[in-house]
Amino acid sequence: MSKKCIKCGQLLPDNASFCPHCTAVQKEKQEIKAPKRWRKAALGAAVVVVLLTAVGAAFSLHHRPKSYEGGAQVVYTDKGKSYKLLLNFSEDDGVTGHAQGERTDTLAQGMESALPCQLYVLDQETGELAWEEFTKKVDSCKVDAKPGENSRKVDYVEPVHNESFPNAAYVSDIIYTSDSGTNDILWNLTMKNGDTISLSTRLTIEKQAAVTCFSEDTPMETTEELNALLASIEEEVSSETPVYLHLPAVTYDGDIVFGNHVWGIYGSSDGDDVTTFTGTVSLRGLNGNYAEMSGIQFKGNSGIGVNAYCLTLLSQCSFDGWDTAAIANNGAWVNAMDCTFINNKIALKFNSSMAYGTAPNYLNNTFTGNGTAVCIENLPGNEVLDFAGSTFSENDVDIDNKAEHSVDTAKANFETASE
Incomplete structure (x- = not known):
């Protein structure tokens, strides 16, 4: 026996777990440490980070720009x-x-x-x-x-x-x-x-495909020749084929009718001579056909200058002395750009409840000394008529808008007699 009791000092067997003399337990007390809580806290923090990352990713995906x-x-x-x-x-x-x-x-x-x-x-x-x-x-x-x-x-x-x-x-x-x-x-x-x-x-x-006629190779120097040409076009050319006429610098007397085609009618000048019509020009294009007229004078003593039954586009034309210079009948629309209207009772008149085409920009026209420059009795659609750059001067009435159609004159010029 070499082991002594830790309390009374008596000799004990080496493997004794208690002392028979004083009954003292022979194991030394050991400090029991409380478990560390940081591991649990760290685990909770990691879970929060993962959750926040997932939420952030979901938020980012939801708010990312989409295509x-x-x-x-x-x-x-x-x-x-x-x-x-x-x-x-x-x-x-x-x-x-x-x-x-x-x-x-x-x-x-x-x-x-x-x-x-x-x-x-x-x-x-x-x-x-x-x-x-x-x-x-x-x-x-x-x-x-x-x-x-x-x-x-x-x-x-x-x-x-x-x-x-x-x-x-x-x-x-x-x-x-x-x-x-x-x-x-x-x-x-x-x-x-x-x-x-x-x-x-x-x-x-x-x-x-189109039919194009020039005065150099097609007789159209007189009203009779022009009417004969138009009659042959109506008989021989499909209404689906556009026709372009380059007219000589002559004066055509009497009424002339352009039938059911897409028309390009272009005037010319030779010194003081300019392509001129003194009778009514009627444009009869139907079902979406239209007419374009450019560089032509219309000189009258009464009556109608241009009688339109289709979309009609006028550019660089002049009208003088008509009861009505240009009128859009039912099914038609008349547009004018860079045109001059002088001394007409009515310059532009609209009396159409429907149209196969529209063109609402009336840019850079001159309306001078007319009874009424623009008369709107009936006009289809809701396009705004824009008169930007157009000048109204010395007309009895500039715009007679009976139909109360939308009109923009903010960029037009209105001059009084004193100006």
Whole structure:
């Protein structure tokens, strides 16, 4: 025995766990330490970090800028509200929610024309127009064109809200020629929250054959020769074929009727002589055919100068001495740009409840000494007639707007007799 009791000192066996003399337990007391709580705290913190990271990632994914891509129609959602965006070349279809993914038009060789590509925005749930609310969310709206194989890129005007198409959010005029072929019209919107929206529509222009007559090789020096030429055109040329006449610098007496075609009627000058009509010129294009007249004088003593039954575009023409210089009858629309109207009882008159085409910009005209410069009895649509750059002077009445049609004269000039 070599082991001693830790209390009384008596010798004990080596393996004794207590002393038989004093009954003392022979194991030394050891300090029992409380378990460390930092491990549990660290584990809880790690869980919180993971949760916060997951929430942050979910928040970031939810609020990350989104891209919306489609053809002529896209549904865009922001702050729980959905908007239906669509492209169209027709206002009637646009306001009723019908997108136009492609359009094909024909144009005679060598000609240039334009179409308004329109972006409409409707409330996805109600179908009501919502462009005013939507455009407040837009940072920028851009248009581009991508020509197809063997096609030429069309020109375009950057999109804006156009009062001539008050129901559309944005309008871009697409300017094309007979050689434009096929172009994809690409719209790209960037929203203030960083979202992007892409839409597209396809415009195809097919070249159309045309009949072109020049005075150098076609008899049209007199009223009789011109009427004979027009009669042969009506008999031999399809109404779907445009006809372009380059008239000599002569005076045509008597009434002349241009029938159912697309017409390009171009005057000329030779010294003091200018292509002149002294009788009524009637334009009878039907079902979308139209007429363009340029560089011609209309001199009368009474009656009507231009009697239009189709869309008629007048440029660089002058009218003097008519009861009514130019009138748009039912189914027609008369436009004038860079024209002069002097000493007519009525210069421009509109009396049409429907039209196959419209052209509301009346730029840089001169209305002087007329009884009434512009008389609007009836006019279809809601396009705003814009007289920017036009001058009204010494007329008894500048604009007699019986139909209460929308007219913009903010950039027109009104002069009094003293001026």
